[in-house]
Amino acid sequence: MGEKILYKVKIRTEQKTYPVLLGKKVLNNVGRIISSYLPACRTLLVSDKNVAAHYGEMCMESLRKRGFQPFLEVLEGGEKEKSLATASALYSSALEAGLDRSAIIIALGGGVIGDLAGFVAATYLRGVPCVQLPTTLLAMVDSSVGGKVAVNHPLGKNLIGAFYQPALVVADQSTLITLPEREFNAGLSELIKYGIIRDKTLFEKLELSLFAGKNFSPKKYFLESNSTRLLKYIIRAVIIKGEIVSQDEREKDLRRILNFGHTFGHALEAGTGFRYYLHGEAVACGMAMAARLAVLLGILEPPFGQRIIALLKRLHVPPPPGGLNLNDVTEALFYDKKKEGDGLVFILPTALGQTTAFKAPPAPLIERVIEEYLDGGLL
Ligand SMILES: NC(=O)c1ccc[n+]([C@@H]2O[C@H](COP(=O)([O-])OP(=O)(O)OC[C@H]3O[C@@H](n4cnc5c(N)ncnc54)[C@H](O)[C@@H]3O)[C@@H](O)[C@H]2O)c1
Known part of the structure; x- marks a missing residue:
């Protein structure tokens, strides 16, 4: 049974006004949803291995169906990924995949992936749109909304970052079923x-x-x-x-x-x-x-x-x-x-x-x- 309730909350900030869409069993339609807000383009989809194992291919397929050219980058995951070294590796992947200023970066995961991919989106080519697909409860209620993006520094957490609002957030409650x-x-x-x-x-x-x-x-x-x-x-x-x-x-x-x-x-x-x-x-x-x-x-x-x-x-x-x-x-x-x-x-x-x-x-x-x-x- 495909329940697909989709609620929309508008977030209004000085930087940007953007929608947060929330529902159940919506991730398999994420390409269609994103395409109603952003034109199809080259896309870097960033995830971690736990999340990608469940939802990576589903998102890739849905994006392809709507004319996006997605490239999937699967990271190990965990707080240590929020580093300038991982951000730099993502810049390289984005450059090698030919992402230009019309591209978008999509974060599929919890707060770690959201903060990191958001930081990369804020800085790559001086900023490309970022779409947040939060898959933890914490990321849905907190980190995916509000635009705080960051990586850690050896001297402390979240010390290198920006306020960079996403273009769109799509939260699918059904992904919480696989969350520990x-x-x-x-x-x-x-x-x-x-x-x-x-x-x-x-x-x-x-x-x-x-x-x-x-x-x-x-x-x-x-x-x-x-x-x-x-x-x-x-x-x-x-x-x-x-x-x-x-x-x-x-x-x-x-x-x-x-x-x-x-x-x-x-x-x-x-x-x-x-x-x-x-x-x-x-x-x-x-x-x-x-x-x-x-x-x-x-x-x-x-x-x-x-x-x-x-x-x-x-x-x-x-x-x-x-x-x-x-x-x-x-x-x-x-x-x-x-x-x-x-x-x-x-x-x-x-x-x-x-x-x-x-x-x-x-x-x-x-x-x-x-x-x-x-x-x-x-x-
Ligand atoms: N930007 C903000 O405003 C803000 C706010 C609060 C926290 N944060 C940051 O968020 C981070 C913590 O985020 P988190 O708690 O989401 O942790 P996380 O991103 O590390 O995810 C937790 C674990 O759950 C796994 N996982 C995620 N979704 C899953 C799913 N649907 N099914 C199976 N496994 C899944 C991940 O692989 C990981 O092992 C911290 O770095 C913190 O600084 C940022």
Whole structure:
């Protein structure tokens, strides 16, 4: 049965207005969909080996059918691919394939492929259109929309990049069926984030969904039914992200609320050498810690803090690794901020759907929250 619901969300920024199309079982028609927005041309389709194995040939065939001349570049995948070396290899592939300024670059994959291919599109021949085909939940609700593209530098993540909006985003929820469960839950954490920072109703709907049963697998619950529940949540997240990005494309102010959970989360990732947590998992821990800090500061009523933490517990984030201690996490927390040249600023919830930027909370409270997390008392 071919369900092909296609919703369209328009993202309006100073740089560009573009559509995000969302549906189920739409990827096999991606050539037709793209051709209604961009003329057929030479195309570099960038993917990683896991994603290409499932969807690479399907996209290639669909593109060919509509007169595109696609060249598939399959990368190993993983965070290490977000490098200038891989970007340079992609420039070579694009040049060898004869891509000129009328060409497009398509990212088929999660946030790693999206950030990397987006960066290449932003810089190749001073910029060619980029189409994002996100295949992880995280990429659908977050990284494929908003135009932040980047590669990593040996001194830190995402340090070399640009704000470069895509020409089009096509998200097919059906691709999530092959996504590993742990990755699915990590993406769900970013979805919950939108509820906490901006949309109490979304938060409450996610509560109803995620408390629907015992011994519960969110992935099974959302994907093994014919319902459009998850798709609607993804659409809501994209709408919220679009609203935020359209007001603050270059992250000078409002867009920072999207970093909710990221201050603690990034310190956990850095403190474990980026090898233990998936990004979304670290963000889930960071959001729980931020909620607890807000309660300790007296800016969030304890029942709200408890609800936020209870919901995040449903994601089954792995426990803190044994070797990680308070010192590792605080060092990573403060190192990060020194680099940015400002004091510690936390995005903290003040109610469900509302946040504030809180400058320099007292160090003993920050340490208490980290210790509670490390002792297993939070998530
Ligand atoms: N640009 C932004 O605004 C933004 C926002 C958030 C995160 N990010 C970046 O996103 C990256 C993380 O993205 P991610 O979590 O999507 O990770 P990812 O791209 O590494 O994908 C996760 C894993 O899932 C596999 N995979 C992806 N889709 C699949 C599918 N449908 N079926 C089977 N396997 C599949 C991939 O091969 C990979 O092994 C980080 O580099 C982070 O910095 C960027």
